[in-house]
Amino acid sequence: MTTSPPSVDGASGAPAIELRSLVKSFPPRRGSQDTEVRAVDGIDLRIEQGEVVAFLGPNGAGKTTTLDMVLGLTEPTSGTAQVFGRRPREAVVGGHVSAVLQTGGLLRDLTVRETVRMIASTYAVHSPVDEVIARAGLGTLADRRVSKCSGGEQQRLRFALALLPDPRLLVLDEPTAGMDVTARRDFWDTMHADASTGRTVVFATHYLEEADAFADRIVLIAAGRIVADGTTAEIRSRASGRTVSATLPPGSVTGAVARLRTVDGVREVEERGSRVVVTAGDSDAVARLLLLDLGGTDLEIVTAGLEQAFMTLTGDGRDAGHGRNDRDAGDARIPDEELVR
């Protein structure tokens, strides 16, 4: 039982994850009128080694099902999933990929150390048990029963289990679901401390702030499809562009609104008393027009929040203007305009 990172073999240049036309459908429930449910509806995705990627989407968007196929827990209905250029199950057996799954799935009557020892025993080569316990911040809890651990502590135990094979790809499925704010911060602190090693990390979440704070790249998923894919900054600007507002001279507002509507890339123009509020992709052109030609003063340019972007892209855009926080809409639709890639 020695520790050494899994050997980097011939497939070392392969992407960490490669999904091609991935589809997973489930038969309708017995006795229901529904047709089959397409949980994952054609996903193409390539994640390179060393990336930290967030799968962001509302509940029921297909994040977990997609990750299940990456981990070989579920077979795709059609399409392929590859991990480091091989079949997911092979990657799991080789210790190249591991995961922290959603709640559930621990034996309550084992202690923390026994759980780690038990899972460790299934690997031919693994990190030392006490080392992963320490790295997951469970040093003082090692002899506690799982049933006596809080939700956050159990999640750190799952994290310890995931560290055992020293995987090159770590998948986290809603790792902080059900945790309170403190436990969530503690969990991500532990993750940050471990992330220095150059591991590829893919995590699913519906907490925007988590995706924003931890990921280099966000893959936005709704209704089983990717609706946006890019850095957090890109996602923000692609979704809603920027909002430009200015105060106009009295009497010129109506004419200015009409003129602003003709500018390329302007999505929305709103009158608020003597101010106009313009949502546009090209904020510079709008600003120039407002200041130079329309006599605008008190100019403001604001980048839309990630939250607004999220709601626009997942089809909850109608609520975005009111700043509502309803991201759990399971029936999120895909916007008509192709905002992706």
Next chain:
Amino acid sequence: MNATFTLLEMRRITRDWAGMFFTAVLPAFFYLIFGATVTAKDQTIGNGNAAMYVMISMAAYGAVTATTSIGGNAAVERQQGWGRQLGLTPLADSSYIAMKALIAMTVAAVPILLTFALGAATGARGSARAWALSAVLCLVGSAVFAVYGLLVGTAFRSEAAVGAASGTMVIFAFLGNLFIPLSGALLTFAKFTPLYGYAALARYPLTEGYLPDGSQDPLWLPVVNVLAWLAVFGAAAVLLVRRGRERQ
């Protein structure tokens, strides 16, 4: 086979004192009450005496209580997410099943050894062949009820249901002619219940099929009973596991 994994599983099961009491201590206690201390204990039955008849019955009861609960809890654990956790490891399904089977057989051996040891100390008498063969039949036959536990665990997905399944063993044990000698119509009905065949088979080396009421079962009767119930439990379990997989 993985020694660390198997030993940790064993430790978990023996840590459950209530479970171990019902599995190991209760059957031994029943033997003392119904077998060792009754006046008719030295009465000759087949190749031995009445105490031995009761001893084998109680050992069989303890063994099936153990295998039912281990089989059932394995099914419940897997469905409550432990199966997904194990799915992230190199552990193959076949190794998992082999380990669980080994554990079930080991735990089932506890009440058998305990009851047989008490029997030897308190006047159970029989031929050496009857002692050895009935112990083996108790152990091997109890595997059928691991499948029964698996079936209940898969169908109801809760530890409470598995507890209830272990509990129903008491009823099956009455009907299986394990606790009190049955006769008449009830005995005829009993021959179709799940524990009857197993218990009759375990006692066969002692009784050669003779029952307390003087009648005799031909060997094929308990054999057919055991195989039929194994087929019923097995087919239902396969059906449920398959349906569970489709749904997921």
